[in-house]
Amino acid sequence: MNQPRIHLSAKLRRGDFSLEVDLKVTQRVLGIVGPSGCGKSTLVGIAAGLSKPDYGELQFEGQTWSSTDLRQDLASNRRQIGLVPQDGLLFPHLDVRGNLVAGRHSLTRPEARQVEHLAERLGIAETLHRSVSSLSGGQRQRVALGRALLSGARWLLLDEPLGALDYVRRRSLLPLLRRVVDTTDVPLWFVSHDIAEVKSLCDEVIVLERGRIVFQGKPEDMAASATLSRAPEERYENLLSGSVEQLGEDLSSVIVGANARIFTRAVNVAVNQPVFVSIYADDIMIALNRPIGLSARNVLPAQITKLPSTHSSLVTIRLEDGTSLQVQLASSTIAELELQMGKQVYVLFKASACRLWADSLDLQAEWNHL
Amino acid sequence: MMPGWLDIALRSLGVSLLATALVMMISIPVAYVLSRRIFLGKELLSAILMLPLVLPPTAVGLMLLTLLGSNGALGLWGHELGLLFTWRAAAIASGVMSFPLALRTARVAFDGVDPRLETMASSLGYSGWRRFMTVTLPLARRGLTAAAILAFLRGLGEYGATVMVAGNIPGQTQTLALAIEARQSAGKFGEALFYALLSVGVGLVSLVVAERLSAPTRQSMHAP
Numbered sequence: 001m002n003q004p005r006i007h008l009s010a011k012l013r014r015g016d017f018s019l020e021v022d023l024k025v026t027q028r029v030l031g032i033v034g035p036s037g038c039g040k041s042t043l044v045g046i047a048a049g050l051s052k053p054d055y056g057e058l059q060f061e062g063q064t065w066s067s068t069d070l071r072q073d074l075a076s077n078r079r080q081i082g083l084v085p086q087d088g089l090l091f092p093h094l095d096v097r098g099n100l101v102a103g104r105h106s107l108t109r110p111e112a113r114q115v116e117h118l119a120e121r122l123g124i125a126e127t128l129h130r131s132v133s134s135l136s137g138g139q140r141q142r143v144a145l146g147r148a149l150l151s152g153a154r155w156l157l158l159d160e161p162l163g164a165l166d167y168v169r170r171r172s173l174l175p176l177l178r179r180v181v182d183t184t185d186v187p188l189w190f191v192s193h194d195i196a197e198v199k200s201l202c203d204e205v206i207v208l209e210r211g212r213i214v215f216q217g218k219p220e221d222m223a224a225s226a227t228l229s230r231a232p233e234e235r236y237e238n239l240l241s242g243s244v245e246q247l248g249e250d251l252s253s254v255i256v257g258a259n260a261r262i263f264t265r266a267v268n269v270a271v272n273q274p275v276f277v278s279i280y281a282d283d284i285m286i287a288l289n290r291p292i293g294l295s296a297r298n299v300l301p302a303q304i305t306k307l308p309s310t311h312s313s314l315v316t317i318r319l320e321d322g323t324s325l326q327v328q329l330a331s332s333t334i335a336e337l338e339l340q341m342g343k344q345v346y347v348l349f350k351a352s353a354c355r356l357w358a359d360s361l362d363l364q365a366e367w368n369h370l
Numbered sequence: 371m372m373p374g375w376l377d378i379a380l381r382s383l384g385v386s387l388l389a390t391a392l393v394m395m396i397s398i399p400v401a402y403v404l405s406r407r408i409f410l411g412k413e414l415l416s417a418i419l420m421l422p423l424v425l426p427p428t429a430v431g432l433m434l435l436t437l438l439g440s441n442g443a444l445g446l447w448g449h450e451l452g453l454l455f456t457w458r459a460a461a462i463a464s465g466v467m468s469f470p471l472a473l474r475t476a477r478v479a480f481d482g483v484d485p486r487l488e489t490m491a492s493s494l495g496y497s498g499w500r501r502f503m504t505v506t507l508p509l510a511r512r513g514l515t516a517a518a519i520l521a522f523l524r525g526l527g528e529y530g531a532t533v534m535v536a537g538n539i540p541g542q543t544q545t546l547a548l549a550i551e552a553r554q555s556a557g558k559f560g561e562a563l564f565y566a567l568l569s570v571g572v573g574l575v576s577l578v579v580a581e582r583l584s585a586p587t588r589q590s591m592h593a594p
Contacts, residue, residue, distance in 0.1 A: 048493050076492045077501075083493045089486055093508045103494040151494050 003062075005187055006155075010046050010056035019043065019053070019211035029181055031202030031219060032191045039211040040191045044159045047189065048083055049076035060155065061187075082153025082186075086163040088144035090132040097128045099143050103151025115150065122146050122176070123359065138169045145180060156180075156188040162197070170194070171239075171357040175274045177201060178241050195222065200239035200276065220316065220324040221306075236281035236314055238325050244273050251297065251351055257323030263297040264354040276357040281314055281328035283353035287346045288337060297351040304343045307334065315339065317347060374541065378565070379572055382545040385457055385532075386525035389465035393472045393521045398514065401476035402506070406485070423470040427530025430466055434535045438462075457543050460536035464528035465521075472521040479513020480506070512584065519580040526573060546572065 004024035012019045019039045032040050045051035047058065049066065057067040065074040082103075090099045100115055101107060107115070119125045122142040127135060132143065141161055148156055161177070162170040174197065181188060181201055192198050198205055199219040207215035207222065215222060242256030247266065254262050254277055262277055269275060291299065305324070306316035314326040315334065325347065329339075339345070404416060422430050438454055453459050483506055491501040507514070529547040536543040538552050546569045553562035 050489050050493065076489075077495050077497055079493070080495065081493045083490065085486075085490075089484075089490045091487060091490075091505060091509075093505075093511075102491075105495075147494070 004059075005061055007057070007059040008043075008047060010043070010053035010058075012042065012046070012051075012053040012056070017042075017211060021208075021211075021213050023206065023213060023216070025187070025204065027202075027204035028185070028187055029201065029203045030187070030189045031198035031205040032189060032208060033193060033195055033198050033205060033222075034208035036193065038208040040208055041159055042211075043208070044083075044157050044189065044191060047155070048081045048157055049074060049079050080152065080154040082148030082151050082156040084141070084144045084148050084156070084158045084161045086160040088140040088164075090135075090140055090143055090147075092132060095129055095131055096124060096135070096143055099132060100128075100146045100150055102147055103153075118146050118150060121179075137165050138173060141165065141173065142176070145176070149180065149184070154186050156184065156186060157191075158189065159191045160193070161190075162192070162194075170197070171276065171278065171355075172359055174200065174239070174276045174357055175241075175359040178274060178276070196237040196239040196278075198222075200241050236326050236328060238279045238281060238284075240277045240279070240323060240325075242275060242277060244269055244271050244275055247271060252356075254354075254356070257319065258321035260300065260319045260321045260323050262300075262354060263351045264356050265351050267356045267358075269356065269358045273358055278355045278357060279325070279349055279353055281326045283349050284325065284327045285348040286315070286317075286327060286329065286337065286339070287348055290346050291348065294348065295350070296348045298347075298349045298354075300347050302345055302347050304339055304341055304345060307339065307341060317345065319347075375564070375568060377541070378544055378546055378549050379568060381457060381543075382526060382547070382569075382572065385460045385464060385545055386522050386528075388458070388461035389468060389525040389528075390472075390518050390522040392461065392465040393469050393525075394476075394514070394518050397469060397473040397476045397517065397521075401473050401517075402480050402502070404473075405477050405480035419473055420470045422467050427467060427528070428534060431463060431531035431534025434459075434463055434466060434531060438535065454535060455537045455539065455543060457536065460528075460532045460543050460545060461525075463531040463535045464525035467528050467531050468521040468524035471524055472517040475517035475520055476510070476514055479510040479517065482513060483509040516584050519584060523573070523576060523580065526576060527569070 004026050005028070006025045007023070008025075009022040010019060017037070017039070019042050021039075021043065032043065034040055042051060046053050046056065052073070053068070055068050057069065058065045064070065064072055065079060066072055091102060094102065097115065097119075100119065104111070116125065116128075119128055122145065124139055124142050124146070127139060132140065135143065141164075145161065158177075162173055165173065177190075178201060190198065190201055199222065202219050205215070205217065205219045205222050206213050240256035240260075240262070242254045242262070245253045245255045245261065247269075250266050251263050252266050254264055254275060256262055256277055264277065285296075290301075300319055302317040302319050302325070304315060305318045308314050308329075308331070313328050313330065315329050316324055317327055318324050327347065400419070404412065435454070438459070453462070487505055487509065488501055491505045496504070527547055528545075529551065532543075532545065533548060533551075538544055538548045540552070544552065546565055550562050550565045550569070553559075553565060
């Protein structure tokens with residue numbers, strides 16, 4: 001067992017709401033999911049030192065940051081937290097550049113160039129001298145993200161950073177978040193109510209319900225957890241992080257996970273560009289033998305790793321490279337095909353069932369870096 | 371033209387400017403504390419601080435006179451500084467009279483600053499002082515300007531409390547408001563009218579300048 005990077009225990013009562021957690025996190029990127037009002041933001045507030053638990057302790061990478069027992073509390077301004085809230089919370093009296101560097105005391109010339117570079121990577125280079133009130137929701141979140149990254153944070157706390165955006169904007173910002181996850185090496189906690197998002201970005205997940213942790217583990221084990229009550233009409237979305245391999249006339253290929261090739265419809269993106277592929281669980285079929293003469297472009301060998309619990313109709317399968325997918329199957333189908341844990345199967349889905357998400361605003365910057 | 375009219379007009383402006391400076395120095399920290407903190411007796415304190423607004427100015431003047439007089443609580447200090455019956459006493463009197471207006475306006479200004487922005491500043495490493503100077507104060511800027519303008523304009527017309535602590539000494543403490551009364555009671559109705567008209571002029575110019583100062587900046591015009 002690894003030494004936990006972060007150990008946060010807290011008890012807090014505010015009126016009807018109570019939070020009681022004892023959380024040991026060994027992985028760098030932690031996802032925190034749960035319904036609204038379950039205490040996700042309170043947990044982040046305690047981590048950042050902005051709200052005080054009635055009782056608790058916080059150990060960050062071997063250091064005690066706060067402890068009600070020891071009457072110790074590191075002030076929030078000394079914790080070096082990079083906080084990205086849902087609405088960005090940009091400073092309205094500063095322009096975009098002023099906001100980006102708000103976490104710096106001073107800037108050397110190379111650091112100033114770094115600001116320009118980051119702004120370019122974030123797709124906000126054109127807006128540097130604009131007032132933040134003129135930005136769109138997606139742009140505001142990019143600035144908030146940039147501010148947190150530039151502040152030299154030792155711990156990134158992303159509290160529903162995409163929560164205020166519509167579905168399309170949320171998905172197109174995912175590749176950017178992926179890159180933030182990949183290019184940083186500090187602990188990163190990512191709060192979201194979007195299970196697919198968390199699964200695609202995090203190494204470890206906790207599920208909070210009414211102030212209690214009801215699940216902690218690997219993201220691929222999460223969807224099968226009965227406690228995650230989704231609306232029955234909601235379609236489960238598989239989100240796979242990858243990069244574009246080839247662009248064709250009518251088909252493109254994307255490499256996701258370690259080495260799984262997925263064919264999608266031709267799209268207007270660049271080769272090697274980081275993308276996310278979204279496939280709905282009910283768009284995927286299962287075959288016991290490799291089918292021949294089929295119109296579906298994606299036929300991938302896989303293994304069943306989890307059968308649905310009573311509250312779910314999602315079967316978890318693992319592709320050869322280790323990538324996990326959720327497939328929605330009726331229980332009668334599962335019985336008829338005699339699906340069992342460990343059984344070898346083939347998953348099938350059409351190229352047109354795959355939606356490709358790229359960071360559209362960032363496209364120009366990406367081209368420049370090729 | 372009346373001899374000494376410029377002197378009187380300038381004294382009026384000077385008294386009011388000094389009063390405004392004093393008022394803002396006190397009302398900014400007090401308003402911030404009232405806006406952000408919860409403590410026992412906060413409502414009572416707020417009420418006491420608003421008193422000059424509802425009391426007769428002469429009552430305030432009398433209290434100041436008692437406080438600053440040689441037997442008063444601040445008497446020794448007032449005596450040593452030679453405060454009473456000087457133009458500085460006039461500034462203190464009009465400052466006390468305009469304090470509630472400035473305080474109330476400044477408090478509304480601080481109430482309008484999202485405390486979560488201050489929280490964000492803390493998480494970015496800002497100390498309390500830096501946070502106040504670089505986030506809170508700039509964001510409350512327009513409201514605080516309005517508070518200062520109100521204090522200044524209210525101070526310009528102050529009469530009741532001023533006459534109690536500063537007297538009505540021509541060439542020393544006589545402001546426009548005092549000059550009108552002095553001329554009128556001496557039966558010089560024409561001169562009184564001249565000073566009244568001069569007050570209109572000074573007041574109008576001040577109002578126009580104040581309007582300029584409090585106009586939204588180009589940047590904040592973009593705000594939704």
